[in-house]
Amino acid sequence: MLRTDLQFSMLPRKGSRPVRWRIADGFVPYEEAVENMERQVAAIADGGDELVWLVEHPPLYTAGTSADAKDLVQPDRFPVFATGRGGEYTYHGPGQRVAYVMLDLKRRRQDVRAFVAALEEVVIRTLDLMNIRGERREDRVGVWVRRPDKAALPDGTMAEDKIAALGIRLRKWVTFHGLSLNVEPDLDHFSGIIPCGISAYGVTSLVDLGLPVMMADVDILLRQAFESVFGETVGDR
Numbered sequence: 001m002l003r004t005d006l007q008f009s010m011l012p013r014k015g016s017r018p019v020r021w022r023i024a025d026g027f028v029p030y031e032e033a034v035e036n037m038e039r040q041v042a043a044i045a046d047g048g049d050e051l052v053w054l055v056e057h058p059p060l061y062t063a064g065t066s067a068d069a070k071d072l073v074q075p076d077r078f079p080v081f082a083t084g085r086g087g088e089y090t091y092h093g094p095g096q097r098v099a100y101v102m103l104d105l106k107r108r109r110q111d112v113r114a115f116v117a118a119l120e121e122v123v124i125r126t127l128d129l130m131n132i133r134g135e136r137r138e139d140r141v142g143v144w145v146r147r148p149d150k151a152a153l154p155d156g157t158m159a160e161d162k163i164a165a166l167g168i169r170l171r172k173w174v175t176f177h178g179l180s181l182n183v184e185p186d187l188d189h190f191s192g193i194i195p196c197g198i199s200a201y202g203v204t205s206l207v208d209l210g211l212p213v214m215m216a217d218v219d220i221l222l223r224q225a226f227e228s229v230f231g232e233t234v235g236d237r
Contacts (some may be wrong), residue, residue, distance in 0.1 A: 001148055001214040002046065003191040003205055004164050005067055005112065006113065006114050006117045008114070008118050008229055009019070009046050009110055009118075009229060010105075010114065010115060010118045010229055010231075011106045011108065011230065011231045012050075012107045012108050012230075012231050013107055013108070016049075016107050016231075017049050018049075018231070018233055018234040019048065019049070019050040019051065019052055019103065019226075019230065019232070019233045019234070020049050020051045020052070020233070020234060020235075020236035021051075021052050021054075021223060021229065021233040021234065021235055021236055022052070022053045022054065022236040023054045023231060024053065024054065024056070026056075026190070027056050027057060027058045027094065028055040028056065028057060029057070030057055030060050030062070030079075030081050030191065031081070031090070031199075033053075033057070033100065034081075034083070036053070036059050037053075037102065037176045037177070037215050039102055040053075040102050040176070040217040041102055042194060043052065043173045043174050044102055044103075044104050044174045045104070045171065045172045045173075045174050047171055048135040050104055050107075051100075051102045051236070052099055052101050052102070052178075052226065052233065053099070053100040053102070054087060054096070054097060054099050054100075054219060054222075055100065055213075056093075056094055056095070056096065056098065057092040057093060057094075057096075057160060058094070059078045059091075059092075059093035059094070059123065059186075059189055060078050060079045060080070060081060060091075060092055060093065061078055061080045061081070061089055061090070061091055061092075061192065062076075062080070062081050062082075062083045062085075062089070062090050062092065062167075063080060063081070063082050063083065063088070063089055064083060064086055064087035064088050064090070064167050064190060065084065065085070065086055066086065066087060066088050067082075067087075067088045067089050068088065071088060071089050071190070071193055071194040072088050072089055072192070072193055073192055073193055073194065074191070074192035074193075077189075078091075078093075078189070083167075083177070084169050084220040085167035085168060085169045085176075085177035086167055086168055086169065086195070087141070087165070087166070088194075088195075088197060089188055089193040089194065089195065090145045090165050090167065090180065090185040090193075091154075091168075091185075091190050091192070091193060091195065092180060093184055093185050093186065093189055094111065094185065094186075095165070095182070095184035095185035095186065095205070095207075095215075096116050096180050096181065096183060096185040096205075097180065097181045097183055097215060097218055097219065098178070098179075098180045098223065099177055099178045099179050099180070099181070099199055099222065099229060100176060100178045100228065101168075101176070101177075101178035102121065102174065102176050103115075103174070103181070103230065104173060104174050105170070105173045105174070107174045108230075109222065110173055111144035112168075112170065115126075115168070115175060116141065116166060117136070117231065119143045119166055119168070119178065120136045120141075120142070120143055120164075120166065121225075121229050122179070122222070122225045122226050122229050122230075123163075123179060123225075124143060125229070126184070126218070126221050126222045126224075126237070127143070127145075127148075127163070127229060128226065129205060130206070130213065130221065132145065132163075132206070132209060132211065133145065133146070133158050134163060134166075136169070139203040140162075141165075141166050142162050142164055142165050142166055143162070143163055143164040144160045144161065144162055144163070144201070145160065145161050145162075145163050145204055145209065146158050146159075146160055147159040147160060147161050147183035147202070147204070148230060150202075153200065159201070159202070160200060160202075161201060161202040161203055161204035162195065162202070162203050162204070163181065163182050163203075163204050163206070163209075164179055164180060164181045164182065165179065165180050165195070166178070166179045167168040169237075170197035174217070177220070181204065181206075181218065181222070182204065182208075183206050183207065183213065183215055184206065184219050184227070185206060187203055187205060190203045191235055203211060205219045206218070
């Protein structure tokens with residue numbers, strides 16, 4: 001079954017508490033984010049509240065469990081962090097919204113593939129609220145945007161750019177890590193890696209697509225889209 005054919009709804013069972021929605025102030029060091037996620041995941045596994053934590057990081061590269069060293073083109077450009085999430089090399093930095101999604105799938109659906117599709121759906125619905133068509137690809141995780149304004153690919157197909165990346169990890173059916181959406185990052189920073197090991201396609205952002213939007217506005221739409229897929233949230237500081 002294709003991911004597009006999966007049921008995207010990941011609503012919690014009846015009586016579950018709302019997901020806490022937290023937005024970090026300022027840039028969060030990557031090590032601090034991982035330590036925080038580890039604590040939160042342990043608490044959720046013990047029955048604590050689920051959490052979505054929105055952050056921005058200083059410029060850095062992360063290496064997932066499938067990362068290939070040859071895809072780190074400029075190893076000395078920014079700090080590089082090995083991480084236990086799935087996937088390959090990704091970039092995080094200013095102007096990019098990172099959403100760390102910590103949910104207990106035992107309270108929802110114990111289906112990892114459906115969870116990945118649901119995260120993609122959150123991004124797709126967020127983009128749709130801004131009149132941008134984001135699409136999933138069965139052979140590539142993440143969300144993609146067609147670029148008819150660019151030269152076609154060598155095989156004659158339309159150029160595509162990646163606007164959002166996904167990488168997750170589970171422990172005791174509690175999810176962590178999550179997704180990153182390019183709002184207004186410095187796209188040149190992606191040139192230090194082959195993002196997600198895919199060299200045939202480019203990377204884009206909302207601003208690159210001609211949408212000068214503020215991060216706070218994106219957060220509002222992201223929350224709206226998240227609630228349509230995963231259910232109610234409540235503000236948390």
